[in-house]
Amino acid sequence: MKKIIISLIVLLGVSFTSVAQQEKMNVLFIASDDMSSDLNAFGNPDVYTPNFDRLAERGVVFNNAYNQAPLCAPSRASLMTGYLPDKTGVYDLYPTFRDALPDAVTIAQMFKNNGYYTCRIGKIFHQGVPSGIGQPGHDDPASWTTTYNPIGKDKTDEYKLVADAPMLGTYLAMDCNDDELTDAISANVAISILRERTGNATASAYGGYMQGRVNPQPFFMAVGFYRPHIPYMAPRKYFDLYPLEKIKLRENPENDWDNKPHAAAWTLPLNGGATEEQQKKAIQAYYACISFVDAQIGKLLDGLEEFGLLDNTIIVFWSDHGYNLGEHGQWQKQTLFEKSSKQPLLISVPGMPKGTATDAIVQMVDIYPTLADISGFDAPSDLAGHSLVPLIKEPDANWDYPAFTLQARTVNPRPREGGSKYSFNPRVGSDNPTIFGRSVRIKRYRYTEWDEGRLGAELYDYEKDPKEFKNLADNPDYQDIKKKLAEILHANFGN
DSSP states (O other): OHHHHHHHHHHHHHHHHHHHHHOOOEEEEEEEESOOSOSGGGTOTTSOOHHHHHHHHHSEEEEEEEOSOSSHHHHHHHHHHTOOHHHHOOOSSSOOHHHHOTTOOOHHHHHHHTTOEEEEEEOSSOOOTTTTTTSOOSOOGGGOSEEEOOOOHHHHTGGGOBOSSGGGOOEEEESSOGGGSHHHHHHHHHHHHHHHHTTOOEEOTTSSEEOOOOOOSOEEEEEEEEEESSSEEEEHHHHTTSOGGGOOOOOOOTTGGGGSOGGGOSSSSGGGGOOHHHHHHHHHHHHHHHHHHHHHHHHHHHHHHHTTOGGGEEEEEEESSOOEESGGGOEESOOOSHHHHBOOEEEEOTTSOOSEEEEEEEEGGGHHHHHHHHHTOOOOTTOSSOOOHHHHHOTTSOOOOOEEEEEEEEBOSSOOTTSOSBOSSOOTTSSSOEEEEEEEEOSSEEEEEETTTTTOEEEEETTTOTTOOOOOTTOGGGHHHHHHHHHHHHHHTTO
């Protein structure tokens, strides 16, 4: 009899293990618009981000994650399809990836095809900001079971914006609470959906409470926050976290641009001609928006914990690209310097190591194969990236893949004196010619060609020059590494 009982226990144990292995994990896919790596978890203690710190404690911080284009539409199309922009055909803000790839399967679509409830709240594919808030923008209906397009007071109060240095971004410290603004509404919608799907009590429109029924279908929930994209709008309390007298301006030597090609610049004149006080106000407003988004991420983490979902939910946080705050006199995005080519990436996977960081060079197109790998799904065989699971398991694992980033520049036929020769945003299909900057980043170096080198090249040695002040493209001592990186660049772009 004893042997029979032991045998039953063993069989039951195998059964429970089998069920546990077969259980599908949920995915919370959090995006932020135009957020740089100016976060405490990424080495900037001047920015107050306690909830990013909470997320970092639960997963892996990727210190060197690079976008494939430092502009919203091409970056998001690339990330969501797993292809480089040369394959998606999206280089500017106008086309969608379906124009070139009608049969592509997005990350969300992969989960949907595998029985998941897929939900988009806010901005995941391209939407104009602020014009597109409350609208679907360049959304991809095939990716989602359902979508939500929140709109808040930040949209209706645009007429109050301060625009003392427009090239740096307009801003407004708002006298309101978080829940009146679009991103907070997005977080609240997400919490409501989680509450409903986990069968927790909800208020009924007819009075009293309704006890829901647990929905066994796993979810892929994408929550896309609009901030800190311009206009910088957040409740005043977040601005108060950053007194102007404590804001630090970026270090830029006077001869910084003596050795850089004109095409590398997006902000001309440098710093948009803004005064130091105007620059500090723009940084203050940008940081305020980061802290506001951080608070909304805190709501999502609290919701997962409250509803018992933390131990069965993969969490991915990403931004579409980085952001310049005066580095090299540049502001916002659309440059191939580190500050806009790199952005935060955090991944938390239940049952895998947490509270770690890796300095490996990774790309945003790596997210797709990573989620497929973790979930046991078959991803398209021609994805441009690689699964990050080896780095999640071991941050110092052997990893030797480069990262590729491009930026289009459309010629401005009527440039202002002292301004850029290129338009504010690229427009590939216009009558004016468009050139490309294409860049490759490896552990120590970045190499960039503008118009295949006809308009200049850049080479930076980050071991000796982490702030990119010395362009070594013409330095005779670096020609061997330049040739090697040029070969890697030419072999990979266009695919």
